[in-house]
Amino acid sequence: MTIVSDANLAVPEGGTPAMAVRRKVLIGLFGFAALLTVLRPWLPEALIRLPEAMLLPWSDWLDVGFAWVQNDLGLIHVTREIASWLGFLIDAAANVLYGKSRWPNFEAMPWSVVAGCLAVLGYWLGGWKLALLAGGTMVWTALMGQWKWAMETMSVIVVAAPVGFAVGLLIGILAWRSARFEKAMRPVLLVLQTLPFYSYLLPAVIFFKVGPTAASVATIAYSMPPMILMTIVGLKKVPPEVVEAGKMAGCSRWQMLRSVYIPSARTEILVGLNQVIMLALAMVVLTAFIGMPGLGAKLLAMMNSFKLGRSFEIGVTIVLLAVTLDRLSKAWVVKQPEHFEKGTPWWQRHILLLIGVATFVVFMVLAQVIPILNEIGRRQSLSMGSEIDVAIKGFLNLSWVKETTGFIRWFFNLWILIPTERALLYVPTAAVIAVVTGFCYALGGRRPALIGVLFFSIVAGFGWWDRAMITLHSTLTAVILAMVFGMPLAVWAARRETWSARMIFVCDTAQTFPSFIYLLPAIMLFGITPFTVILSILIYTMVPVIRYTIEGLRGVPPELTEAADMSGATRWQKLWNVQLPLAMPTIAVGLNQALIFAFFMVIIAAFIGTRDLGQEMQRTLAGTQLGKNFTLGFSVVFMALTFDIAINAWAEKRRRILGLA
Amino acid sequence: MNPVISAKNVWKLFGPDPESYLKSMTAGHSFDDIRADGYIAGVKDVSLDVSKGEMLVIMGLSGSGKSTLVRCFSRLHDITGGKIEVDGQDIMGLKEVELIELRRSKMGMVFQSFGLLPHRTVLQNVAFPLEMRGQDKHSTRDRAMEVVKLVGLEGREDYFPRELSGGQQQRVGIARSLAIEPDIWFLDEPFSALDPLIRREMQDEFLRLQAMLGKTIVFITHDFDEALRLADRIAIMKDGAVEQIDTPDKIVLNPATDYVAKFTEEVDKARVVHASVLVEDGSMGKGEPVAADATILSLARRLINDAADVIPVQMPDGNVKGMPRQAALDILLGEAK
Numbered sequence: 001m002t003i004v005s006d007a008n009l010a011v012p013e014g015g016t017p018a019m020a021v022r023r024k025v026l027i028g029l030f031g032f033a034a035l036l037t038v039l040r041p042w043l044p045e046a047l048i049r050l051p052e053a054m055l056l057p058w059s060d061w062l063d064v065g066f067a068w069v070q071n072d073l074g075l076i077h078v079t080r081e082i083a084s085w086l087g088f089l090i091d092a093a094a095n096v097l098y099g100k101s102r103w104p105n106f107e108a109m110p111w112s113v114v115a116g117c118l119a120v121l122g123y124w125l126g127g128w129k130l131a132l133l134a135g136g137t138m139v140w141t142a143l144m145g146q147w148k149w150a151m152e153t154m155s156v157i158v159v160a161a162p163v164g165f166a167v168g169l170l171i172g173i174l175a176w177r178s179a180r181f182e183k184a185m186r187p188v189l190l191v192l193q194t195l196p197f198y199s200y201l202l203p204a205v206i207f208f209k210v211g212p213t214a215a216s217v218a219t220i221a222y223s224m225p226p227m228i229l230m231t232i233v234g235l236k237k238v239p240p241e242v243v244e245a246g247k248m249a250g251c252s253r254w255q256m257l258r259s260v261y262i263p264s265a266r267t268e269i270l271v272g273l274n275q276v277i278m279l280a281l282a283m284v285v286l287t288a289f290i291g292m293p294g295l296g297a298k299l300l301a302m303m304n305s306f307k308l309g310r311s312f313e314i315g316v317t318i319v320l321l322a323v324t325l326d327r328l329s330k331a332w333v334v335k336q337p338e339h340f341e342k343g344t345p346w347w348q349r350h351i352l353l354l355i356g357v358a359t360f361v362v363f364m365v366l367a368q369v370i371p372i373l374n375e376i377g378r379r380q381s382l383s384m385g386s387e388i389d390v391a392i393k394g395f396l397n398l399s400w401v402k403e404t405t406g407f408i409r410w411f412f413n414l415w416i417l418i419p420t421e422r423a424l425l426y427v428p429t430a431a432v433i434a435v436v437t438g439f440c441y442a443l444g445g446r447r448p449a450l451i452g453v454l455f456f457s458i459v460a461g462f463g464w465w466d467r468a469m470i471t472l473h474s475t476l477t478a479v480i481l482a483m484v485f486g487m488p489l490a491v492w493a494a495r496r497e498t499w500s501a502r503m504i505f506v507c508d509t510a511q512t513f514p515s516f517i518y519l520l521p522a523i524m525l526f527g528i529t530p531f532t533v534i535l536s537i538l539i540y541t542m543v544p545v546i547r548y549t550i551e552g553l554r555g556v557p558p559e560l561t562e563a564a565d566m567s568g569a570t571r572w573q574k575l576w577n578v579q580l581p582l583a584m585p586t587i588a589v590g591l592n593q594a595l596i597f598a599f600f601m602v603i604i605a606a607f608i609g610t611r612d613l614g615q616e617m618q619r620t621l622a623g624t625q626l627g628k629n630f631t632l633g634f635s636v637v638f639m640a641l642t643f644d645i646a647i648n649a650w651a652e653k654r655r656r657i658l659g660l661a
Numbered sequence: 662m663n664p665v666i667s668a669k670n671v672w673k674l675f676g677p678d679p680e681s682y683l684k685s686m687t688a689g690h691s692f693d694d695i696r697a698d699g700y701i702a703g704v705k706d707v708s709l710d711v712s713k714g715e716m717l718v719i720m721g722l723s724g725s726g727k728s729t730l731v732r733c734f735s736r737l738h739d740i741t742g743g744k745i746e747v748d749g750q751d752i753m754g755l756k757e758v759e760l761i762e763l764r765r766s767k768m769g770m771v772f773q774s775f776g777l778l779p780h781r782t783v784l785q786n787v788a789f790p791l792e793m794r795g796q797d798k799h800s801t802r803d804r805a806m807e808v809v810k811l812v813g814l815e816g817r818e819d820y821f822p823r824e825l826s827g828g829q830q831q832r833v834g835i836a837r838s839l840a841i842e843p844d845i846w847f848l849d850e851p852f853s854a855l856d857p858l859i860r861r862e863m864q865d866e867f868l869r870l871q872a873m874l875g876k877t878i879v880f881i882t883h884d885f886d887e888a889l890r891l892a893d894r895i896a897i898m899k900d901g902a903v904e905q906i907d908t909p910d911k912i913v914l915n916p917a918t919d920y921v922a923k924f925t926e927e928v929d930k931a932r933v934v935h936a937s938v939l940v941e942d943g944s945m946g947k948g949e950p951v952a953a954d955a956t957i958l959s960l961a962r963r964l965i966n967d968a969a970d971v972i973p974v975q976m977p978d979g980n981v982k983g984m985p986r987q988a989a990l991d992i993l994l995g996e997a998k
Binding site for chain 1: 769770834
């Protein structure tokens with residue numbers, strides 16, 4: 001098992017008494033695990049897995065608790081009230097965007113109007129390139145005949161993102177005002193950021209009923225945590241002298257917040273908004289699982305019926321939409337106010353606003369005259385879905401392609417995936433916990449080790465151990481493979497400034513794609529098989545691995561590499577002895593992100609057909625078993641947090657030792 | 662005349678529970694003793710007065726507590742012990758609204774790294790304190806424009822801070838602090854972040870403004886030359902305590918401690934000391950009297966050419982007094998060895 005070898009590497013030779021204690025603890029833990037594993041055939045069943053009788057009925061207790069909160073405490077009335085408000089907003093947005101026939105009845109806006117206005121917005125924020133990107137994305141969507149689906153998706157985002165932004169900002173401000181509240185929020189935020197999306201979906205469905213309202217609630221909840229964090233960071237970073245200047249100007253508390261703190265934290269707050277928008281998009285695509293119509297639902301349907309051409313086209317639309325939203329909101333982050341020379345007339349100061357209004361009016365009028373500018377019907381669309389489908393399937397059926405993919409699949413399944421999975425399932429529960437604890441101890445010391453024991457014992461206690469192990473197996477294998485493939489690539493790219501910049505650009509762009517999209521290439525190449533699951537996680541997690549490795553290597557102070565050069569180090573010596581050790585804390589952050597991403601992705605992949613926690617969670621969506629959903633969800637949370645805490649502790653310790661903090 | 666600012670035995674300690682520590686602390690604890698107990702003495706038993714229209718310069722190296730002290734005067738920091746009165750009001754006794762009112766009507770402050778609001782134009786930054794006190798738009802704009810002109814930034818009022826040089830940014834900071842026509846003006850190392858040439862220019866500009874406005878000023882600096890150039894009185898701080906507080910002439914002539922002497926050693930005393938400081942009772946001397954505020958250096962020619970023992974000085978109160986020529990020459994040429 002790879003975990004063991006990783007941990008062993010961290011054990012130093014000889015050393016101080018503290019190190020000797022450390023070594024003894026590690027030998028004890030790993031020895032215990034090895035012994036249990038070896039003796040397994042002779043062990044009683046109760047020592048291998050927690051016996052059923054010992055499992056507490058967590059799910060039932062949770063259900064009772066939820067029922068109490070929902071009915072006796074009256075939460076359902078609160079949520080009904082919220083639902084009616086959100087429902088109104090979503091209906092209004094939907095009416096404007098695609099003309100849903102419910103009150104308030106607006107006419108659907110012609111696609112050309114949206115495209116034109118977004119292009120003007122893009123120009124205002126970032127010049128011609130962004131105008132082309134924003135307008136082009138809309139034109140593509142319309143031409144491909146996906147306008148209505150895209151607008152269904154957007155109607156949730158235009159409601160969920162502002163609400164998530166506002167609520168996140170508010171909670172962030174409260175957390176910044178009260179240290180105690182912030183302390184209480186931190187673990188909640190950690191859990192929210194590792195909670196599998198099904199655990200957002202089911203409560204949303206139960207409290208808000210299937211459909212757009214539930215979708216937007218899940219989206220808001222999912223997109224909020226980074227907004228809260230960024231708000232706290234931004235407000236804490238306001239320079240003390242600016243704060244004092246505000247106080248000396250005689251600001252009241254409210255004036256301080258409104259006129260000094262929030263404008264000064266503008267950058268961080270807008271970065272938070274960017275993340276809210278991106279996470280909202282990622283989530284709204286996934287709300288297809290609870291019956292939210294739109295691009296996600298279509299993609300899910302097309303993938304399920306293996307219509308690769310249509311899937312591909314929808315995938316492109318989602319990616320374009322993601323890139324557009326990301327670039328527009330990021331351009332807003334860096335946009336600085338410009339001053340005009342004295343005596344500039346009003347129309348010149350607001351020229352782009354006027355052009356925007358003109359665009360709106362002109363296309364509105366044109367759309368009445370030229371129907372194609374109003375709506376592009378299915379027959380008129382340029383979709384080449386079936387042609388692409390034939391092409392892709394034809395390509396995959398070429399004998400050499402078939403042989404290659406077949407070989408890769410066979411090799412990974414037979415030689416890597418199946419044996420390691422069987423091994424992990426063979427190992428007794430206590431041995432796994434001991435190894436994880438040892439791993440945490442080696443990385444972070446006592447506290448992470450205690451957390452590891454506690455969290456994994458809880459997972460065992462939840463009673464989904466074998467499924468949890470399959471989830472863990474997929475996650476770890478995919479991340480390790482991502483490192484095996486990603487790190488050499490990153491090391492190669494880090495050698496040149498231009499390659500690094502290009503690679504990071506690609507990674508940053510790829511990171512904005514909704515996670516769901518990453519299933520697409522894997523399914524295209526390998527169909528619906530267990531290897532596809534690993535491959536999609538692998539592609540998804542390679543992005544942070546590559547990004548942070550390059551960042552870590554490029555971040556090594558130049559005088560250190562120059563010192564290595566002048567000491568006559570070869571390229572390899574320099575890499576091993578100077579660059580990698582100094583880059584490790586940053587690489588660890590990337591690895592951590594990769595693991596969290598992997599835990600998220602493996603659950604999504606459940607719909608391809610896995611036998612892990614995700615599959616069981618997906619089943620809960622059909623009913624109202626909130627308790628079961630949460631025990632499954634928290635099994636994932638506890639496993640993910642164990643690694644998160646240990647790796648972060650290690651990275652922080654290393655940073656301190658290296659004087660990088 | 663009552664002092665504008667009066668500080669009596671002011672303490673500012675940083676640490677887990679400063680109030681009870683200060684109460685339990687025995688007298689005579691040094692800065693290092695306090696630090697050993699886990700506290701930092703930002704301001705240590707400081708007593709001083711600032712009178713109306715006076716410019717007090719607080720000089721000290723980084724960590725000497727000068728910035729902390731000035732923040733105690735404006736209650737940006739709450740003091741741990743002692744008493745601070747501004748215009749006879751105990752500022753620790755003020756409620757939040759009263760404190761805000763005091764700052765809105767009487768105090769202005771300039772900061773080392775400017776503390777400008779990045780999202781506001783020059784004019785909007787200057788208008789900020791006026792807006793905060795709810796002044797109407799029209800008079801706010803007029804007043805802000807007036808101060809912008811005063812600091813010589815006319816024509817730049819629509820620029821954003823990032824479009825200005827350091828010196829210009831600090832002019833905005835100065836203009837902002839003057840917008841409400843404060844009686845008391847705090848300047849926390851206002852020119853330290855600027856290039857030497859610009860610094861000199863800004864000091865001249867500052868002296869010009871002060872000559873026009875005649876505010877009560879507390880000016881912080883770590884630059885002894887700047888202190889000598891600007892101050893009516895200088896307070897030299899070390900480890901939170903005031904080592905010496907006096908006029909520049911007297912500090913240069915009679916440094917109270919070795920620490921102060923380290924600063925005065927390198928100073929060209931003839932540039933600092935004025936004729937009025939050296940006068941003695943008795944003989945008035947003969948000839949045309951020299952001005953009381955003339956520096957010894959500016960009198961060099963007269964001191965060397967005039968053979969009289971006593972040189973007459975025209976004092977500000979109208980009397981003429983005598984200055985011993987030998988004492989002046991000692992300052993000009995250094996003591997005879």
